[in-house]
Amino acid sequence: MEKPPTIKDVASLAKVHAATASRALNPQTRGKVSTRTANRVLEAAKSLGYAPNSAARSLRTKTSSVAGVIIPDLRNPVFPPIVRGIEDGLREAGYMALMGNTDGDEERERELLLAMRGRQTDGFILATGRRNDPTPADHVPTVLVNRRTDSSDIPSVTNDNNAGVYSAVQLLASLGHTRIGHVAGPQELSTGWERYRAFVDAMASHGLEVDPGRVVFSTAFTEEAGYRAAVELQRDVTAVIAGNDLIALGCYSALDEHGLSCPDDVSVVGFNDMPFADKQRPGLTTIRIPHYEMGLEAARLLLERIANPTTPAKRVILPVELIRRGSVAPKGS
Amino acid sequence: MEKPPTIKDVASLAKVHAATASRALNPQTRGKVSTRTANRVLEAAKSLGYAPNSAARSLRTKTSSVAGVIIPDLRNPVFPPIVRGIEDGLREAGYMALMGNTDGDEERERELLLAMRGRQTDGFILATGRRNDPTPADHVPTVLVNRRTDSSDIPSVTNDNNAGVYSAVQLLASLGHTRIGHVAGPQELSTGWERYRAFVDAMASHGLEVDPGRVVFSTAFTEEAGYRAAVELQRDVTAVIAGNDLIALGCYSALDEHGLSCPDDVSVVGFNDMPFADKQRPGLTTIRIPHYEMGLEAARLLLERIANPTTPAKRVILPVELIRRGSVAPKGS
Structure with a gap:
């Protein structure tokens, strides 16, 4: 096999010393050679397909220009656009993402880290x-995205879960619903916890009672777990707010199972506006979070943190938007 | 900030020489120390959170245990399950994936490489x-996944595009359709090209004519491009085979635009069975490709290639399956 080109090959083609070529190729030392020489070296490197050896540079400068990105499962449709935003954000600074999935397993996460x-x-x-x-x-x-810890010493980018759930309750109340249920997400995750708390608060703000039989907890943010929780809901609800869109799809299945129709019998609201939420039957009313922008913002926060590790841990909370589709209707319509 | 633990810290906690600790931590030299000592060192490393420095090892052994994974766009729903399969396959051998998106831009791909x-x-x-x-x-x-080059000197994992399109034509023909159209994918990609060729062949096998007005070419594998192509289809078709599922969604929109209904007026078949194909209105009949397994297989092929770079370039073609849903109906029903 052909050998990859070395710095010597580049220097030789550019007719300069290897040390000069090296200075020209490193953005931090490029100023020490003339622009003309630098351009000649860069041209030579490009034409040879020379790839500067980051591993060697990484040992010298202690930076590798790689960030680790760890998510639960890329197959949950909420993550691909977030990850894409992260990658684009990292790229702006010449960084790349090393990816890992945990399936929610903490031991696996430790191994990955x-x-x-x-x-x-x-x-x-x-x-x-x-x-x-x-x-x-x-x-x-380290920066957290989408979910955060209770303590605020790690920078994070999350969504306005409170405002989102409030607008869902407000919409349902305005349509005459009073017996509103909640299929909450896992309470050990900030997304599940904040949305549940926001539900209780928003119901109170609208003078509506939260009957304990109308609140159930899903063990995971998946369609299956959402279904298993939703079938346990007290049957007198006329509307349900789900912890996220996948749980909302589980609610659709539970309604089917009970011979009820959405939205005629029960209105359903999700959270996230994941890709294809609009294509569901019926189209899912939900709270749109800015997936891509969250990823972008998380990448920028991390780069800031890498450049200046002692800055205070910022929390960025992005706005959300209620998206109304066919899954909600006036009560008793 | 606290400093990361060094090999000396590990050795000191385990009460061994640094050289012994180093041997114990490297799987390739672990046999040179006693099991008891090795376990003591590994325990110490774990309790200190010591991370062996792969960059240093990478320079010595010329392997980094990182594979680059380059895709068009993670937001195309066909890719997340493939990427997840790749990551799981790499993980079996202690490898990780460095990710990049090109948006189909060749210049960007060269930069990423x-x-x-x-x-x-x-x-x-x-x-x-x-x-x-x-x-x-x-x-x-290098290994190609999903798409391949015409020359066969790079190993690849693809799907049986021929069998897939054949089964789609067979289904439609059995339902009485004769004026079958094709909204083909981009012809510079093997997926677009092979499916188009398979369409022509399968029509001939069934004694059906391919009218040039009933074949159009989409400029990209996206819903938008599919829509723009589909509106140009000759109006006498009673069934359409789309280059992939996103193009099929574009066909749905084009039918809407023309005031036609699927499947009553026109049957539609996609390709891929991407996540949520079953949730479309109507549920999309399509050819299921084994997304996750393709990724897994591609990772294994790459690891094989890394271990033995001179093995012949294998081509792996995985079987596909026709999934029938509401988007097809007998002709004139």
Whole structure:
């Protein structure tokens, strides 16, 4: 097999010393050579397909320009657009993402963190945060996205869960619904917890009672777990707010199972506006979170943190928007 | 900030020499120390959160245990399950995936390849292959997934596009359709090209005529491009086979626009069985490709190639399955 080109090959083609070529190729030392020489070296590197060896540079400068991105499961449709935003945000600064999935397994997450640190990762973006997670062993800058911990010493980018649930309750109340149920997400995750708390608060703000039989808890943010929780809901509800869109799809199945129709018998509201929420039958009314922008923002926060590890841990909360589709109707229509 | 633990810290806690600790931590030299000592060192490393420095090891052994994975766009729903399969396959061998999106831009792809090579990537899995792509500068093992090049010198994992399209034509013919149209995918991609060729062949096998006005070409595998192509289809078709599921959704919109209904006026068949194809209105009849398994297989092929770069370039073609849903009906029903 052909050998990859070396710095010597580049220097030789550009007719300069290897040390000069090296200075020209490193953005931090490029100013030490003339623009003309720098351009000649860059041209030579490009024509040879020379790839500067980041592993060697990484040892010298202690940065690898790689960030670890850990999510529960890429197959949950909420994550691909977030991850895409992260990658585009990292790219602006010449960073790349090393990816890992945990399936919600904490042991697996620890393994991934260790393995990524072993590959000289400069920082982490985690979409796997649990409310009670300890602050990570603080050698490596870390940012949480979508979910956060209860303590506020890790920077995070999340959504306005309160405003989102409030607008859902407001819509349903305005349509005459009073017996509104909630299929909450897992309470060890900030998303599940904040939305449940927001539901209780918003119901109170609208003078509506929260009957304990009308609130059930899903063990996971999945369609299956949502279905298993939703079939346990007290049957007198005329509207349900689901912890997220996948749980809302589980509610659709539970209604089917009970011979009830959405929205004629029961209105359903989700959370996230995941891809294809509009294509469901009926189209899902939901709270749109800015997936891509969350990822972008998380990447920028991480880069800021890498550049300046002692800055205070910022919390960024992005606005959400109620998207009304066919899954809600006036009560008793 | 606290400093990350070093090998000396581990050795000191385990009460051994640094050289012994180093041998114990490296799987390749672990046999040189006693099991008891090795376990003491591993315990110490774990309790300190010591991360062996792969960048240093990477320079010594020239392997980084990182593979570059380049796809068009993670937001196309066909890719997340493939990528998840790739990651799980890589993980079996202690590898991780460095991710990049090209949006179909060849210049961007070249940049990504260079940047990843600069990070000591051991190999690449590309879901971005074009039929006429040159064999990559062959320092780094490469495997193509989903799409392949016309030349067969790069290993690839693809689907049985012929059998898939054949079964779609067979179903439609059995339902009495004769004026079957095709909204083909981009012809510079093997998926678009192979399915178009398979369409022509399968129509001939069934004694059906391919009217040129009933075949149009979409410029991309997206809903929008599919819509723009589908509105140009000759209006006498009673069934359409789309290049993929997103193009099929574009066909749904085009039918809407023309005041036609699916499946009463026109049957539609997609390709891929992407997530949520079953949730469309109507549920999309399509050809299911084994997304996750393709990713898994591509990872294994790459690992094989890394271990033994001179093995012949294998082509793996995975079987597909016709999934019938509400989008097809007998002709004139």
